[in-house]
Amino acid sequence: MKAWLRFSTSIVNKSVISDIMKLFDIDFNILKADITPRGGKMLVEIDGPQASESISYMEDKGIEVTPILKVVKKDTDKCLECGACVSLCPVEAISILDDWDIDIDNQKCIGCGFCISSCPTQAIALME
Numbered sequence: 274m275k276a277w278l279r280f281s282t283s284i285v286n287k288s289v290i291s292d293i294m295k296l297f298d299i300d301f302n303i304l305k306a307d308i309t310p311r312g313g314k315m316l317v318e319i320d321g322p323q324a325s326e327s328i329s330y331m332e333d334k335g336i337e338v339t340p341i342l343k344v345v346k347k348d349t350d351k352c353l354e355c356g357a358c359v360s361l362c363p364v365e366a367i368s369i370l371d372d373w374d375i376d377i378d379n380q381k382c383i384g385c386g387f388c389i390s391s392c393p394t395q396a397i398a399l400m401e
């Protein structure tokens with residue numbers, strides 16, 4: 274799963290992330306990070322048999338964990354192929370295929386929701 278981790282000033286200098294990599298059987302990838310001594314946030318991908326335990330551990334230590342919902346193009350019949358959603362995506366997860374169909378790459382999506390609010394026909398939805 275992908276998730277945003279938010280660090281407050283009091284937690285940012287603690288070794289929670291290196292601890293979970295030692296304590297739990299997980300794959301942990303940092304996709305983005307914006308951290309200063311005053312706190313910050315990190316976009317991560319966590320998988321593996323103990324992913325849930327590692328998330329609980331981080332929350333117990335004071336890290337705010339917000340799982341990212343997946344975006345799906347829910348209703349192909351509603352899509353006008355107008356392209357409004359494409360340019361608004363900050364991670365280039367949406368593309369126009371050769372047949373003008375709109376493709377959303379959930380591996381790239383960070384769940385920001387910009388595409389949803391840009392769509393004139395409510396063709397896109399966020400799902401768990």
Ligand code: SF4
Binds near residue numbers: 364366381
């Ligand atoms: S939710 Fe955000 S990141 Fe995901 S496809 Fe839409 S615009 Fe792109």
Ligand code: SF4
Binds near residue numbers: 353359395
């Ligand atoms: S904004 Fe909506 S209607 Fe336009 S291309 Fe994207 S999904 Fe289709």
